[in-house]
Amino acid sequence: MKRNEPLINLFGLILIILLAVFTYLALTDGRQGLTMLSADLEQRVSYSYLLKNVTAAGRTENQHGQAEVIPGREGYENGAVNIVTAIVTDYRMLDTFGEILVLFAASAGVSLLMVERKRGKAKEASEIVKTAVPIIMLFALVTGFYIISHGHLTPGGGFPGGAVIASAFILQFLAFQKSSRKKAFKILESLAGIGLLSMGLIGLYLEGSLFANFLPTGPLGATISAAGIMIIYALIGIKVAAELSSISADFIGE
Amino acid sequence: MEAAIIVLGLIMLAGAISVLFQKSLKNAIITFGIVSLISALMFTLMKAYDVAITEASIGALLTIALFFWALRRLEEDGYDEKK
Numbered sequence: 001m002k003r004n005e006p007l008i009n010l011f012g013l014i015l016i017i018l019l020a021v022f023t024y025l026a027l028t029d030g031r032q033g034l035t036m037l038s039a040d041l042e043q044r045v046s047y048s049y050l051l052k053n054v055t056a057a058g059r060t061e062n063q064h065g066q067a068e069v070i071p072g073r074e075g076y077e078n079g080a081v082n083i084v085t086a087i088v089t090d091y092r093m094l095d096t097f098g099e100i101l102v103l104f105a106a107s108a109g110v111s112l113l114m115v116e117r118k119r120g121k122a123k124e125a126s127e128i129v130k131t132a133v134p135i136i137m138l139f140a141l142v143t144g145f146y147i148i149s150h151g152h153l154t155p156g157g158g159f160p161g162g163a164v165i166a167s168a169f170i171l172q173f174l175a176f177q178k179s180s181r182k183k184a185f186k187i188l189e190s191l192a193g194i195g196l197l198s199m200g201l202i203g204l205y206l207e208g209s210l211f212a213n214f215l216p217t218g219p220l221g222a223t224i225s226a227a228g229i230m231i232i233y234a235l236i237g238i239k240v241a242a243e244l245s246s247i248s249a250d251f252i253g254e
Numbered sequence: 255m256e257a258a259i260i261v262l263g264l265i266m267l268a269g270a271i272s273v274l275f276q277k278s279l280k281n282a283i284i285t286f287g288i289v290s291l292i293s294a295l296m297f298t299l300m301k302a303y304d305v306a307i308t309e310a311s312i313g314a315l316l317t318i319a320l321f322f323w324a325l326r327r328l329e330e331d332g333y334d335e336k337k
Contacts, residue, residue, distance in 0.1 A: 084304050147307065155303030163311040170319050244316060251323040 071221040079217030079226040080152040088157070089232045093211035097196065100239060104193070107243040114250040125175045133175035140168035148237035152226045158233040162240025169245040173252050185246040192239035199232055259299055266292050278335050279325055287318040 071081070080086040088096050144165035151157030203212035211232075218225030269289040276282035290313030297306035329335075 156307055157304065160304065160307035160311060163308060163316065167311050167315045170316065174319065244312075248316070248319060248323070251320055251327075 069220070072219050074217065074219050076217055076220055078213040078229055079220050079222075080229050081221050082152055082154065082157075084155070085152050085157055085229060085233070089151075089229050089236075090211070090213055093200070093232070096236070097200070097211070100193075100196070100236065103240065103243050104189075107189075107247050110247045111250045124177065129175050133171050137168045137171055140164055140171065144168065144237070144241070148233055149230070150223075151233040152229045153221065153223070158236030159240055161233075162237040163244060165237070165241040166244035166248070169241075170248050173248055177252070182246065182249050185242040185249065189239055189242035189246065192235045192242065195235045196232065196239065199228070199235070203228075255299065259296060262292055262296050262299075266296070280322075280335070283318060283321045283325070286321070287314050290314045290317070 069076070078086055078090045080090070144161045144163075146161075147156035147164060148158055148161035151161070200211040203214050204210045206212070206214040213226075213228040215227035215231070218227065224230070266289050269285055269292070273282050273285050273289070276285060290309060294306045294310040294314060297303075297309055
């Protein structure tokens with residue numbers, strides 16, 4: 001194995017050089033020579049994503065003929081104000097689904113490798129920690145649900161919100177030294193996974209592409225708008241929270 | 255702003271290198287947590303709030319908790335830090 005190490009390093013170097021070339025080419029326009037940032041960004045597909053409509057027909061324009069996005073107006077492709085959310089859960093949802101599968105594989109691997117065994121005597125948490133943790137847990141849960149439910153308006157969404165909810169459960173494990181409801185985590189996780197996949201398949205059936213938005217979008221910027229993104233983010237949040245909690249429950253053992 | 259980002263980046267670099275040379279595993283884990291907290295601050299300075307929230311909750315809390323639980327399992331199996 002040792003002999004192949006220089007070869008592997010060389011292969012990694014070649015991959016990095018290829019990546020640099022691709023990054024450089026994406027930022028330059030072939031017709032205008034090789035100067036950085038000379039590409040016409042308005043011609044790129046990601047610029048259309050910023051304007052909320054990939055097709056030219058649904059785009060609105062102001063009096064100067066420039067495309068613009070108006071808060072409160074209906075009929076945008078997926079009524080999310082947060083452009084990161086719009087890309088992550090609609091235009092590039094397949095990538096996000098892959099990320100979720102990676103997290104699922106990690107969770108499954110941890111529960112496979114972590115054999116149950118008798119726990120040694122751990123030092124018990126102090127009275128202050130035991131009293132404070134339920135109160136802090138409540139705040140963490142509320143913050144997590146807020147981050148998930150406002151994913152289409154403000155920064156945040158399913159992944160950070162799910163992680164915050166999982167951190168509330170980790171605090172509980174830390175203070176009380178026991179893992180509760182291990183089975184409930186697994187059931188919630190599978191239900192959320194089934195829900196996500198069925199959202200994708202319904203989009204494929206109704207709109208013709210996987211994870212396409214098929215629900216009404218509502219006025220841009222309202223709390224209850226972009227129904228499809230809200231449902232997808234709620235499912236992602238439940239799945240991530242259950243997975244991270246079950247990973248930490250496996251670590252803490254029986 | 256750029257000066258702050260450069261200074262914080264240098265602190266992160268120093269912390270990440272010092273993790274490798276820590277004598278005790280506990281100190282290494284705590285230094286690692288501080289590095290990820292500073293990186294969350296850097297994401298906030300660079301206006302990437304989505305990533306900052308994730309980094310603060312996963313990098314600074316979850317990973318550290320998992321490392322400490324793994325360390326406890328090691329100690330149950332007879333690993334001694336002082337050796």
